[in-house]
Amino acid sequence: MKIYNTLTNKKEEFIPVEHGKVRMYVCGPTVYNYFHIGNARPLIFFDVVKKFFEYIGNEVTLVRNITDIDDKLINRSIEEKIPVVKIAEKYTKAFFDDCNALEINPADYHPRATEYINDMINLIKELEEKKFAYEVNGDVYFSVSNSVGYGKLSGKKLEDLQVGARIEANKQKKHPADFTLWKKAKPGEPKWASPWGEGRPGWxxxxxxxxxxxxxxxFDIHGGGIDLVFPHHENEIAQAEASNNQKLANYWMHNGYLNIEGEKMSKSLNNFFTTRDVLKKYDAEAIRFFFLSKHYRSPIDFNENIIIESSQAVKNFYNTIKNADYLNIKDNGSEYTEVHLLHKNNFVTAMNDDFNTAKAISVLFDISKAYNKTKDKTFIHLLIELGNILGFFLELKDKLSNDLSDISGELIELLISYRNRFKKEKNWEMADTIRTDLKKMGITLKDTPERTDWNIEK
RNA sequence: GGCGACAUCGCCAAGUGGUAAGGCAAUGGUCUGCAAAAUCAUUAUCCCCAGUUCGAAUCUGGGUGUCGCCUCCA
Known part of the structure; x- marks a missing residue:
């Protein structure tokens, strides 16, 4: 298994700290707003990373934090005129709801920043004792000049950073790149007691x-969006290494941006669509397909046409599964033979190469085609098994069965049986009328040699 | 100013030295009463120029274009 490591700018063989176990930390949301469709990328991608590691036999521990105290929450609280705690509560819940709608598995831990304030204070104290931090008027800063190797993740040099025009020169800082560890509370702001007075920790x-x-x-993997490389992850490394002189994480993985009309989608640029809005129009699996059909490190451009194309592609997988009459397949124990294993191997090889999900998806298409040619239902099992790793076909029973009350379902069956009588009598006009009228109601009929299938369009 | 990424068929996209996967769309055929689905077939020499090489989309140099980081952001 090879993973591209931002720290070394190379694909490296992945060797976990402890054999058979993978520990990963992915930066989660700051809960001050609904998350946008660009934020969905790391959520979906690292969900797949976890699933794949598990598939190949690892025990995975995934941590996705919740930042529930931050300037943004404070600003939001002023805007919405409700306390910071309530803001955090509201958008944390929204976060979990939206993740659930995207069929993203919960992480193993969702630590909230406010639950770890004491530990943060202790770390800052330690950094201060080791001369990596200094206090000015109740604010505490990390001193990058004392840090060895600062900039090694992002490839930036302190000298070059000075050139960058800082919007707000902070004269309290010894070096412009010094960052806040502890921030003094202004009146009315949420605060915690500390050796430096009341305040809150830095992000x-x-x-x-x-x-x-x-x-x-x-631990093994630290992940997040590429925009976190600098300064966030760089600063994490600086603090961790200053404190215990050990590597924080062995592999740093960063996903590329989602762009909208060629520009980065971000809350600051205000050019975003929230995930929940997109989900109102398009299926979670279409969104997944859209993201996973491109390599995670490349930028990806969002527009409706592409989501529509993705929906169509996903629908075609479902056609194959439906054609196989999946819900009525009796034997689950079909053994894979050489042909099946070849496809499976292609899939795993693609994923082993720095999670080449685009290639992995093409293997799913190969399998779908193989079924359609051979009608060998073992291919369907394989398609679903591998698709599950990418988060597809997880709710098959719900998606394949037409969720209607018994009576409505029976009424449709009744109409179909009348139509079949007309067909038998070669009364095509009546048969087609029934089909067209049902289509208008969103019910599509499909004749097969054995029976007539029906389907409710979304 | 410093640093970096990207440019492959109408659209999306894989492919880091050996002669261009896959998806969506389109066109034509097969099948079906017709639809739908399925299936077969057709559709690119890889932004431009120069170089290295027996051989380059893939390496080097130059150019053009797009985007990003250096400030909160997945």
Whole structure:
């Protein structure tokens, strides 16, 4: 298994700290708003990473934190005129609801920043003792000048950073790149007692504390969007290594952006669609297909046409599964033979190469085609088994059965039986009328040699 | 100013030295009363120029274009 490591800018062979176990930490949301469709990318991708590691026999521990204290929440609280705690509650719930709608598995831990304040204070104290941090008027900063190797993740040099025009020069800082570890509370802001007075921790500290606490000093994979490389992840590394001189994580994985009309989609640019809005129009699996049909590190462009194309592609998989009359397949124990294993192997090989999901999907199409040619239902089992890794076909029973009350379902069956009588009498006009009228109601009929299938369009 | 990414068929996209996967769409055929589905067939020499090589989409140099990071952001 090879993984592209941002730390070394190379694909490297993945070797976990502990054989058979994978510990990973992915930066989660700051809960001040509904998350947008670009935020869905790392959620979906790392969900797949976890599923694949498990598929090949690892025990995976995934941590996805919730940042529930931050300037953004405070601003939002002023805007919405409700307390910060309520804001956090509201959008944390929304986060879980939306993840659920996207069929993303919950992580093993969802630590909230406010539950780890004491540990953060302890880390900051430790950094202060080791001369990596200094206090000015109740604010505490990390001193990047004292940090060895600062910039190694992002490839930036401190000298070059100075050139960048800082919007707000903070004269309290010894070096412009020094970042906040502890921020003094203004009147009315949420606050916690600390050796430096009342205030709140900085964002970069929370991930270090929570990841170490839950995963140990050095864990396997730290992930997130590429925009977190600098400064967030760089600063995490600086703090962790300053404190215990150990690597925070061995592999750093970053997904590319989602663009909208060629520009990065972000909350700051205000050019975003929320995931829940997109989900109102398109299926979760179509969204998944859209993301996974491109390599995770490449930028991806979002527009409706592409989601529509993705929906069609997903629908075609479902056609294959329906054609196989999946729900009525009796034997689940069909053994894979050489032909099946060849496809399975192609899939695993693609995923082993830095999670080449685009190629993996093409293997799913190969399998679908193989079924349609041979009608060998073992291919359907394989398609579903591998599709599940990418998060497809997880709710097959619901998706394949037409969810209607018994009576409505029976009425449709009744109409179909009348239509079949007309067909027998070669009364095509009546037969077609029934089909057209049902189509208008969103019910599509499909004649097969044995029976007539029906389907409710979304 | 510093650093970096990307450019492959109408659209999406895989492919890091050996002669262009796959998906969506389209066109034509088969099948079906007709539809739908399925199936077969057809559709690119890889932004431009120069170089390295027996051989390059893949390596090197130059150019053009697009995007990003250096400030909160997945």
């Amino acid at each position: 970069h500290t929370e991930c270090v504390v929570m990841s170490r606490k839950l995963l140990g000093d050095t």
